[in-house]
Amino acid sequence: MLPKNKNAKILGEGRWLPELRAALNGRVITPDDAGYDQARTVFIGGIDRRPAVIVRPANASEVARVVSLARESGLELAVRSGGHSGAGHSVSEGGIVLDLGDMRALEIDAAGRTAWAETGLTAGEYTTAAGEYGLATGFGDTGSVGIGGLTLGGGVGFLVRKHGLTIDDLLAAEVVTADGQLLWVDAEHHPDLFWALRGGGGNFGVATRFQFRLHEVDTIVGGMLILPATPEVVAGFIAAAAAAPEELSTIANVMAAPPMPFLPAEQHGQLIVLAMMAYAGEVAAGERALAPFRALAEPIADMLRPMRYPEMYLPEQEDYHPTAVGRTMFVDRIDGDAAGTIVEYLQASDAVVRVAQLRVLGGAMARVPVEATAFAHRRSRILVALAAFYDGPEDRAVREAWVADFAAALDQGNSAAYVNFLGDEGLARVRDAYPGSTWERLAAIKAHYDPTNLFRLNQNIRPAI
Numbered sequence: 001m002l003p004k005n006k007n008a009k010i011l012g013e014g015r016w017l018p019e020l021r022a023a024l025n026g027r028v029i030t031p032d033d034a035g036y037d038q039a040r041t042v043f044i045g046g047i048d049r050r051p052a053v054i055v056r057p058a059n060a061s062e063v064a065r066v067v068s069l070a071r072e073s074g075l076e077l078a079v080r081s082g083g084h085s086g087a088g089h090s091v092s093e094g095g096i097v098l099d100l101g102d103m104r105a106l107e108i109d110a111a112g113r114t115a116w117a118e119t120g121l122t123a124g125e126y127t128t129a130a131g132e133y134g135l136a137t138g139f140g141d142t143g144s145v146g147i148g149g150l151t152l153g154g155g156v157g158f159l160v161r162k163h164g165l166t167i168d169d170l171l172a173a174e175v176v177t178a179d180g181q182l183l184w185v186d187a188e189h190h191p192d193l194f195w196a197l198r199g200g201g202g203n204f205g206v207a208t209r210f211q212f213r214l215h216e217v218d219t220i221v222g223g224m225l226i227l228p229a230t231p232e233v234v235a236g237f238i239a240a241a242a243a244a245p246e247e248l249s250t251i252a253n254v255m256a257a258p259p260m261p262f263l264p265a266e267q268h269g270q271l272i273v274l275a276m277m278a279y280a281g282e283v284a285a286g287e288r289a290l291a292p293f294r295a296l297a298e299p300i301a302d303m304l305r306p307m308r309y310p311e312m313y314l315p316e317q318e319d320y321h322p323t324a325v326g327r328t329m330f331v332d333r334i335d336g337d338a339a340g341t342i343v344e345y346l347q348a349s350d351a352v353v354r355v356a357q358l359r360v361l362g363g364a365m366a367r368v369p370v371e372a373t374a375f376a377h378r379r380s381r382i383l384v385a386l387a388a389f390y391d392g393p394e395d396r397a398v399r400e401a402w403v404a405d406f407a408a409a410l411d412q413g414n415s416a417a418y419v420n421f422l423g424d425e426g427l428a429r430v431r432d433a434y435p436g437s438t439w440e441r442l443a444a445i446k447a448h449y450d451p452t453n454l455f456r457l458n459q460n461i462r463p464a465i
């Protein structure tokens with residue numbers, strides 16, 4: 001194993017880097033190269049790590065070459081698709097970053113309702129391209145998130161009740177394992193690995209391509225609805241979302257109103273429910289399904305309308321790198337008391353951005369048997385994400401304490417976690433993502449495909465001994 005602080009130099013002077021540069025068509029970026037600082041930047045702010053090398057392979061065999069370099073050199077390996085890991089796992093201090101960002105090919109078989117997608121694509125890019133055919137695979141709520149990380153953790157988004165998690169549409173994958181082999185993985189080939197990939201995160205290899213099922217999702221009724229956030233409105237929203245037909249998936253952000261240009265100035269800073277809603281079905285039925293939400297209170301802004309599905313992804317600011325702390329949890333109910341707690345905590349904080357994000361689950365996601373994939377929280381009713389932005393280390397401690405207290409106040413005795421929403425929270429929390437026998441099964445599969453834990457810079461599942 002090489003000493004960390006000398007890694008870049010040693011890689012450069014030793015045989016590894018020259019060999020790598022000679023062997024790859026893809027880009028090899030070291031601290032001396034222009035563009036290094038940009039290449040090491042990830043979405044989440046406050047992460048300032050300096051890898052020895054960032055490699056952007058051009059194809060799966062180049063990925064295998066980088067995996068072999070990591071194995072042989074002993075350097076830490078970070079695998080990056082969209083770079084949105086909340087824990088900063090897609091950049092290494094002193095190690096190798098394998099950045100899939102130049103592998104973005106997408107082959108859509110519109111007649112067969114399937115697509116092969118390289119994992120450097122973002123959710124937004126895939127959705128826009130599939131939208132040209134009136135087709136979609138469900139990802140998350142943000143276009144810039146990579147399909148790599150999102151899919152491997154599960155994928156909860158605008159179609160979760162209608163079509164399930166992203167992994168429920170995963171038909172096959174190509175994966176480079178720790179020994180440098182490229183495997184075809186599906187229900188028939190390496191079924192144990194296929195099970196683990198669907199929720200087990202980046203523990204088992206580098207996924208270079210996914211094959212997804214596509215659904216007909218063309219015109220939907222959806223967009224943004226903003227309501228005043230009183231306890232009654234928050235509880236009413238959740239009740240309406242649970243009672244709604246499963247064509248409707250909702251994401252309710254209870255938060256202090258940001259200074260958005262379409263909001264009256266007197267609303268800025270006031271508590272609102274900023275809901276992203278998508279009814280994937282007939283327009284008239286969608287309008288009926290949305291009526292109970294509009295009736296909860298006089299909307300502050302009502303931008304729900306028939307739209308093409310890709311329009312659900314809002315434009316994003318480039319070079320936006322928030323510093324935030326958060327907590328993920330599942331709850332069974334948001335009744336008046338829980339809604340009161342949410343409003344109380346959000347009112348008590350002065351973080352510039354503070355949010356309780358509530359996603360009512362169920363529908364297609366809940367019909368898949370719990371043991372069918374490594375994502376085992378199929379029966380959970382509501383996914384909650386609490387977050388606060390911070391400014392500097394002192395503020396971070398304040399916001400962390402607030403998030404922890406808030407989570408404790410909302411706790412309904414379920415310690416479960418959604419792996420894609422975890423930060424750098426330690427082994428016990430990773431275990432919370434994989435309840436019961438899921439953990440042991442994942443650890444056994446890890447021992448088979450990655451016995452030395454080469455893929456360890458992630459929400460790590462150690463190989464069973």
Ligand SMILES: Cc1cc2nc3c(=O)[nH]c(=O)nc-3n(C[C@H](O)[C@H](O)[C@H](O)COP(=O)(O)OP(=O)(O)OC[C@H]3O[C@@H](n4cnc5c(N)ncnc54)[C@H](O)[C@@H]3O)c2cc1C
Pocket residue numbers: 043079080081082083084085086089090100119139140141142144145146147148149150151152153154155156157201202203205206207208420421457458459
């Ligand atoms: C603004 C924002 C919004 C989000 N919204 C949602 C949402 O609506 N729904 C939801 O489910 N999640 C959501 N997430 C969470 C998101 O799914 C995870 O952060 C996910 O890991 C990000 O994937 P990525 O490829 O962008 O990240 P990366 O940082 O590139 O990857 C994260 C980890 O995944 C693994 N990984 C990534 N690509 C590969 C690959 N090809 N092969 C092997 N391992 C790989 C690696 O371990 C890596 O450390 C959101 C995150 C953010 C920051």
